[in-house]
Amino acid sequence: MPFRGSLTSRDQAAVHEFSWPAVIFIPLVAVLIQIFIPVRARFLPIIDLPFMVTIFFAVARRHPISGCLTGCAIGLMQDLFAGPSHPLGMYGIALTIIGYLASSLGLKIDVENPGSRFIITYLFFVAHQGIYYGVAHGLLGQVQQWSWSHVAISALANAVIGIFVFKFLDRFKQR
Amino acid sequence: MDTFLGRYKNLIVLAAILFAQIIALAVQVRRPTQGGDTRLLRLWAISAVTPVEKAVVHTQKWVHDTWNTYAYLRGVRRENRELRAEIDRMKVEDARYAEDARMARRVQALLAFKEQYVDTTVAAQVIGTSGSEQSRILYLDKGSKDGIKPDMAVITPAGIVGKIVQVFSDSSQVLPINDQFSGVGAALKSSRLQGILRGASNGVTTLQYVMSDEKVEPGEEVITSGGDRIFPKGLPVGKVVSVEPGKDLFLNIRVVPSARLDQVEEVLVVTKITEKMPDSKDLGPLRASDILAERLPTVPAKPEVDATGKPKPGAANGTASGATSATGTAATAARSGAAATSAANKPAAGSSTAVASKPNGAATATHGAPSGTTAGSAGAPKAPKSAAAGGTRPAGTVAKPLNGAGMATAPHANPTAPVPSPSPANRPANGGETRPPSKQSKPVPEQPPNANPQQPSTPPNGEQPPQ
Secondary structure, eight states: OEEOOOOOSSOGGGSOOEEHHHHHHHHHHHHHHHHHGGGTOTTGGGSOHHHHHHHHHHHHHOOHHHHHHHHHHHHHHHHHTSOTTSOTTHHHHHHHHHHHHHHHHHTTSOOOSHHHHHHHHHHHHHHHHHHHHHIIIIISOOOOOOOHHHHHHHHHHHHHHHHHHHHHHGGGBOO | OHHHHHHTHHHHHHHHHHHHHHHHHHHHOEEEETTEEEEHHHHHHHHHHHHHHHHHHHHHHHHHHHIIIIIOOTTHHHHHHHHHHHHHHHHHHHHHHHHHHHHHHHHHHHTTOOEEEEEEEEEEEEEEEOSSSSOOOEEESOOGGGTOOTTOEEEOSSSEEEEEEEEOSSOEEEEETTSTTOEEEEEETTTOOEEEEEOOTTSOEEEEOOBTTSOOOTTOEEEEOSTTSSSOTTOEEEEEEEEEEOSTTBEEEEEEESSOTTTOOEEEEEEEEEEEOOOOGGGOSOOHHHHHHHHSOOOOOOOOBOTTSOBOGGGGGGHHHHHHHHHHHHHHHHHTTOTTOOTTTOOSTTOOOOBOOOTTOOOBOOSSOOTTOOHHHHHOTTGGGTTTTTTOSOTTOOOOOTTSOOOOOOTTOOTTSOOOOOOTTTSOTTTTOOOOOOGGGOOOOOOOTTOOTTSOOSOTTSOOOOO
16 A cells, blocks of 8 residues: 655655555665674765665655654664664654755755755755754763764765665655 | 545554554663663664574675685685794794793792683674664674673674673674773783773774873784773783874873774673683792892882981881781792792791881891791891891891891801701791790791701801892
């Protein structure tokens, strides 16, 4: 049974639907890959697959509530595996906001071409890191290192890989 | 979708409420685990994912091992030759290190130094990570069923990896040393400066709390100090790569871990650490150089002087502690099997305890000492430096107090004559306990069986030639 996002004032054809298995398993698999792949290539944590999936669903559905919920669920899943020193909700908060912003932006601009996908992934990744830093530093008082160069390189890597990931996930669109 | 919602509206609402309550319960309820309380939700998630990770990792390892063991054998002969050459080279090195190790064990035995040994370990495989940059948690495929407990050290042959923070039944979490919440007691290998190795959110490890006036060079090795009671002392931690002045008078020493934390796949969890004395059974007898080193005179302590430059009358009181420490040295030497000590240095079953307590500084002694010994020298070779009336005499000499009222000399002292092991009859009844000084405690002269009767006894002035 397809999951129907609410329609927008834009062309209805731009609002995509996904099957329930896709809605459930794509984020799940993304989180699993995220915690498994770095066992062999520890540099891969800079590639944030759950973040990309959140962006993808948010801009494809173009529904802020849906984007919020998707981001919240994926973020909490990430929180679960982050260890005892990592309180539940840090990624949840960050991805909830990102999901909301991405779906809101999806209402206004075309997010189907690779160029726009590259840009929004890049910008949202920086925003994601900033929100996480704010939550950890501001709310929890944790000592966090902030490096603009590291964030910029990570955002670039995520934006480049995001193009291919989005292309792959496009196959699960039902409309 | 509307039809679906309309048809199962009640059930969906019920399921949603139940789900919300279960989630709320899971967040609030904490199930006690070996690593402390764990959120139930987290426990469920990890329990669900661990079997999948284990299956994937072990399958991959099996395929990899099978391929490398049976199929991909290119270059094995050449590698074999190189390894044989390396073994030959290491055998030569090994002989040299073995001698050093024997000497170190002897010294440790003399000092009653307890060493920490890694007794038992459990090999484990890394099956997962936190998947985020901000947390560097690793997941192992061994848990409480395999004897893993929190705060156990996780190491590799290259160096330490981290410590266990949470244990589940089939898996456990490791906090690596480069995590921002990690802290390891570490020390610089050559200078022995101690500090705390801390990680950071960006994965950089730094050695903290080393004062900025200390000299630390890049390339210096960092080892565990054992101060954290998790890692045994002396395990490799990493190397210093840069040293910069930090905050609050401390250096900012950046360290690169020896273990490749970004590539670690198999680790050892230290499940048991034992503290024991180094085994000195196979070290052989003491060498002459060791004995000589024990008997070498040391620089005496300066007597305290008053404002006019005259020695204080109670200055010799300080010798009592020296005598006591001498006893401890004697006991240590006796434990280490130092059978080849001279007559003057031979402790009489550890009974010779010098006590210098007279206010006039006259160091009195001793009871139960073998023939030819005096207050300080009876106890231990190092005793004279402080115990014998101001500590001005080397081993084997008669204690000569400041006022010249030396007591307790044996007429047949011959420090160089060999002395048999004291028979039980010769041993004092108190077995070494300290007695107060008394004139009745004058040692009974005892002639060693092979002592030369022609040998002059103690000179009239009560002195003997230094050793």
